[in-house]
Amino acid sequence: MSTTTTPHRPTTANGRARDARHASKVARVARQLRERTSTAPLSRQKRVVSHQVPKVHDRKHLDEKIDLNDLDEVIEIDPERRLCIAEPGVPFCRLVEQTLPLGFVPIVVPELKTITIGGAVAGCSIESMSYVHGGFHDTCVEYEIITAKGEVLTCTPDNEHSLVFQMMHGSFGTVGILSRLVFRLVPAKPFVHLRHETHRSIDSYLESIRSHFERRDVDFMDGIIHSNSHLVLCVGDFVDSAPYTNRYDWLKVYYRSTAERTEDYFRTPHYFYRYDQGVTNVHPKSFLGRLVLGKFLGSSEILRLAEKLRWLLLSDDRPDVTVDTFLPFSRLKEFLEWYAADYNHYPLWCVPYRRVHDYEWMADSFWKGMSDDLLIDIAIYGGKQPPGRNVYRELEKKLQELNGIKTLISYNYYPEDEFWRIFHRENFAKVKALTDPDNIFRDLYQKTCKAAMGRE
Numbered sequence: 202m203s204t205t206t207t208p209h210r211p212t213t214a215n216g217r218a219r220d221a222r223h224a225s226k227v228a229r230v231a232r233q234l235r236e237r238t239s240t241a242p243l244s245r246q247k248r249v250v251s252h253q254v255p256k257v258h259d260r261k262h263l264d265e266k267i268d269l270n271d272l273d274e275v276i277e278i279d280p281e282r283r284l285c286i287a288e289p290g291v292p293f294c295r296l297v298e299q300t301l302p303l304g305f306v307p308i309v310v311p312e313l314k315t316i317t318i319g320g321a322v323a324g325c326s327i328e329s330m331s332y333v334h335g336g337f338h339d340t341c342v343e344y345e346i347i348t349a350k351g352e353v354l355t356c357t358p359d360n361e362h363s364l365v366f367q368m369m370h371g372s373f374g375t376v377g378i379l380s381r382l383v384f385r386l387v388p389a390k391p392f393v394h395l396r397h398e399t400h401r402s403i404d405s406y407l408e409s410i411r412s413h414f415e416r417r418d419v420d421f422m423d424g425i426i427h428s429n430s431h432l433v434l435c436v437g438d439f440v441d442s443a444p445y446t447n448r449y450d451w452l453k454v455y456y457r458s459t460a461e462r463t464e465d466y467f468r469t470p471h472y473f474y475r476y477d478q479g480v481t482n483v484h485p486k487s488f489l490g491r492l493v494l495g496k497f498l499g500s501s502e503i504l505r506l507a508e509k510l511r512w513l514l515l516s517d518d519r520p521d522v523t524v525d526t527f528l529p530f531s532r533l534k535e536f537l538e539w540y541a542a543d544y545n546h547y548p549l550w551c552v553p554y555r556r557v558h559d560y561e562w563m564a565d566s567f568w569k570g571m572s573d574d575l576l577i578d579i580a581i582y583g584g585k586q587p588p589g590r591n592v593y594r595e596l597e598k599k600l601q602e603l604n605g606i607k608t609l610i611s612y613n614y615y616p617e618d619e620f621w622r623i624f625h626r627e628n629f630a631k632v633k634a635l636t637d638p639d640n641i642f643r644d645l646y647q648k649t650c651k652a653a654m655g656r657e
């Protein structure tokens with residue numbers, strides 16, 4: 202142990218018992234890393250499926266694995282301090298199950314049930330509370346990180362490991378192993394009431410987003426863009442009761458309901474998982490398919506099947522477009538007009554995202570070039586690529602033009618020098634020198650643009 206900050210400790214006897222169990226799991230993983238002499242790449246093994254876009258030739262499948270299967274316990278939920286201490290492998294659906302009966306939920310619950318809190322930090326996380334809070338990682342106050350040399354660091358935004366803390370987000374596991382998280386909770390009610398605002402122009406859509414953003418007058422805000430003349434903004438609040446409730450985890454498809462309904466009511470968990478069968482790329486697609494299989498096939502099962510049968514189901518030649526793009530609010534109209542003229546796959550998912558922090562893993566020039574206090578995530582899921590075109594590469598170029606960025610969870614074609622003009626090479630190097638000097642977790646470019654694409 203080489204840190205001076207005292208980590209958050211549980212306040213209850215059960216919490217302390219679970220924390221003691223946690224310490225022995227961490228000791229096991231740390232010893233494994235300390236005793237390992239090989240510098241060959243090492244990947245994580247965890248119980249639930251990965252929610253990154255599966256790729257046929259991803260080298261992670263060939264890597265030696267470090268077993269993190271048992272790092273999936275909630276250590277303590279503290280309603281008084283509105284804090285939760287938990288291990289990285291906890292899926293959000295279990296977290297909501299345990300916190301909601303106490304009148305709280307995690308802030309920013311990503312929409313696929315078994316995304317884990319560790320993956321939400323190391324990868325990305327966004328949902329309809331992001332317009333106030335940013336990503337799930339922005340609600341975290343402390344990380345325990347195991348380095349490649351088996352050291353255990355307590356990292357907070359303001360202690361001696363603050364840069365490691367900041368660089369953990371969006372590092373895709375290249376900085377170290379996240380083994381324990383402390384994050385804030387928000388008061389919640391058993392139901393959610395949604396209103397669907399229909400807009401017929403981009404201008405009126407942006408005006409409404411801006412006005413809710415400034416007034417913070419709703420608990421939730423996201424939207425479905427059916428076309429550039431049919432844009433729906435879904436705004437909602439926690440409520441104590443509901444005249445009726447709907448759920449979209451079998452026959453009914455949520456994004457379609459936004460084109461037909463003006464309001465809706467949900468039990469809170471059903472609101473969080475309204476997209477679990479796919480945001481705009483729903484599986485099974487047909488009514489009959491959902492009738493027969495819909496009850497058994499949520500995002501986890503679909504992703505697990507795709508991972509297991511990737512040789513059969515997937516092709517790396519011209520993969521479907523599944524990607525989140527982030528744009529400054531002031532450049533969104535330009536992007537949507539270019540997109541309609543150039544690619545035209547709808548519907549799109551739209552998620553406003555407050556600029557709560559200028560992330561240290563992105564190049565300084567990205568933040569210097571932007572005065573916006575609001576970003577917008579435009580998610581393109583399940584678009585076909587026209588012959589002879591690489592839409593991912595076109596998006597990479599267009600986004601740089603508009604001072605935007607795409608998440609790295611999918612297919613990445615950046616040349617290395619271009620990549621490090623977007624991501625903060627110096628900050629990564631500073632942190633890797635401490636946490637992974639032999640680079641056994643690969644660097645961000647190698648991992649997301651080479652190994653993931655089978656081009657190592």
Ligand SMILES: Cc1cc2nc3c(=O)[nH]c(=O)nc-3n(C[C@H](O)[C@H](O)[C@H](O)COP(=O)(O)OP(=O)(O)OC[C@H]3O[C@@H](n4cnc5c(N)ncnc54)[C@H](O)[C@@H]3O)c2cc1C
Nearest residue numbers: 251252289311316317319320323324325326327373374379
């Ligand atoms: C179809 C689709 C739709 C999506 N939609 C959304 C969305 O709407 N909102 C959203 O927020 N996200 C979305 N995602 C992205 C997803 O949330 C992120 O990819 C997230 O990182 C996945 O988390 P996971 O728990 O499945 O982790 P994994 O996929 O297993 O891991 C994600 C990354 O984090 C690293 N990692 C995981 N655990 C640890 C750990 N303990 N220590 C260090 N590194 C670790 C892994 O190495 C990997 O690089 C979507 C993804 C897909 C495929």
